[in-house]
Amino acid sequence: MTTGRLETFADGVFAIAATLLILNVDAHIGNASDSVAHDLLTGWSSYAAYVLSFLTIGIIWVNHHTVMTQIERADRTFLFITVGFLMSVAFIPFPTRLMAEYLTDDFANARAATITYGITLAVTAAWFNAVWLYASRSRRLLREDADETLVAGITRSFRPGVPIYLGATLVGMVSPLASFILYTLIATFYVVESSIFARPRRRSRDERS
């Protein structure tokens, strides 16, 4: 299978999952009371959850592209691992809605929402690891000219994903708001680190040359 069609399908799922997030904002705000202005000003958890999840899916999209630049071909096992990975990306709008709606609710519901969110992201990170490890183990599906340093760098940078999200989820047992802030910091740190600091710069320069 050419990876081209795989990328079209994956980009479709990423784009739809990200764009569907607005339906959550829609469902949460503007119906609650008689005053639209009041609802808009107090509905911060909806905007925050929207921004967080859109950004997270955006990061996944950027990383998926980086990964796919190193992969040349796909076998059926790889396709089905990708389906599992996309299944978990497409799930993200659901815990996003829970968090939008219940982060400002009582403690038990806020906790249930943030824990579900954290588990979803941890599972997504695990699937993404599986996608990459299956393709890169013994260079199974990699391009002939895949750069050894970059390949090792991707493997290394994927490793902390699952434990970090599980850690933030555990924090959610005690303080839902703290775990929400942690999810946001993780995404923000990732964007800043990978786009401003030197190492990724060099990496993307490698890609170009």
Added chain:
Amino acid sequence: MTTGRLETFADGVFAIAATLLILNVDAHIGNASDSVAHDLLTGWSSYAAYVLSFLTIGIIWVNHHTVMTQIERADRTFLFITVGFLMSVAFIPFPTRLMAEYLTDDFANARAATITYGITLAVTAAWFNAVWLYASRSRRLLREDADETLVAGITRSFRPGVPIYLGATLVGMVSPLASFILYTLIATFYVVESSIFARPRRRSRDERS
């Protein structure tokens, strides 16, 4: 017509139908009672239906790709058969929601839901057969170099689809839960069989060479 644009359209429908499935989970869970945690823990039929349908659409996508690698051109009849096939794929989210919501309801409703699901998949399998048979009959739309063995293999592997799903639907008359498990086993078996066992391996090696 180049098959390229046909694949873009089909991939769009596959990706959207799969990603819309999350709306079902959304509608079912988190509104039922005051306790989000309780709803999340008892809503297993929503997750199960989500995973089953996402996987099923994923399998259809993988198979559609395999089929399209053998097809070179498209005439109008083929396009309209493909529209019918996609119409039935895009229908899948509806019986998925029925199953998510009513599998744990009383017997009559659970039965109606699982039977609708099974009929939808049987009809989808029938359309998929039509797509393939129209294209491959007398090698009408096949590539010049389409491999005779692979073509015969696809035809053979598509044959059991309709009877298997009709069988599982009939089981649903007696036990909705049993038919749900059967749908899951069919999808799981397919993934395992086609990605781990030897035959498909060889087949995909053929594709590459």
Added chain:
Amino acid sequence: MTTGRLETFADGVFAIAATLLILNVDAHIGNASDSVAHDLLTGWSSYAAYVLSFLTIGIIWVNHHTVMTQIERADRTFLFITVGFLMSVAFIPFPTRLMAEYLTDDFANARAATITYGITLAVTAAWFNAVWLYASRSRRLLREDADETLVAGITRSFRPGVPIYLGATLVGMVSPLASFILYTLIATFYVVESSIFARPRRRSRDERS
């Protein structure tokens, strides 16, 4: 502008509009009474509207492809006419829902629904004419080697669209059900005529050669 990106955007809108149609079925059936089986068996207007609109969007997609094979470049006016055309295609799910829900309601509501549906399709046909006439007038955006006979054939085949749909809409003033059947016959006739009868066969053979 390359027409490639225009086709990607258009195919996205076609695929999403068609796939969103299932949400109408979802909203209409399975909530009305306590018996899912009863709702499923009496909800024929939802299935019929789903099939009709999916098929209609499928026909538009096939025709749009035929048109685009003759067009080489795009200027801004053409892009904005296409945006208007897509705006009217993306509107189709709304009157489809009206028809699904109100075709079996009292006369006044059924009439309002079918008239809205007919006007939407007539407007879509008018936009599609505008797309084609703008591109083909003095061969403004056509390919150098665009076949004069095919170009004239497309122009001729597009002409009856608006009057036919306006006619069926007028019938809806008197009998909503009759106009619904007319919409279905128009779509069915088109599929049969263009894929089975001789003329289009020859045309598609022309495309290939």
Added chain:
Amino acid sequence: MTTGRLETFADGVFAIAATLLILNVDAHIGNASDSVAHDLLTGWSSYAAYVLSFLTIGIIWVNHHTVMTQIERADRTFLFITVGFLMSVAFIPFPTRLMAEYLTDDFANARAATITYGITLAVTAAWFNAVWLYASRSRRLLREDADETLVAGITRSFRPGVPIYLGATLVGMVSPLASFILYTLIATFYVVESSIFARPRRRSRDERS
């Protein structure tokens, strides 16, 4: 990163955001009273908001294409700026729904809706400026042969976006309806100016040659 995949993802978000707009019309009309005809005839704010937002997203799509024709490569910072830009495009359906529903409501709610709409478009314009300025500053990501006059022209034509939308938003403090009309005039003016008047004509001729 090739800009190809970036365009696929962006086109996906544009197409989905535009097509989701119809769900707003759907939610607003046809449920309010017993007479569908009455709802259809009095629901003008839903149609108007649908047309306005679809057209606005269409304009963004056309402009994004013009911009991307001048850009050759993407680094990670550019990708994340694009994610922010798309996040704000995907947000548009939400204030569209507010405007559809509350433009004909009491003054306070209509004002809240139109102000939210204006701020969303101003933020979108700001992100679009960021996308372009990041890519064009010192010709960072531009094609070798990017035309200096066209590059300067894009920069100049993007400058008024934010102040114009902020101005129309301020008008919404006093008269929501006036600001709605302003949004419509801005979009209409843009389409007419860029597709009919001479300057863009020449520009697109430049693109072709």
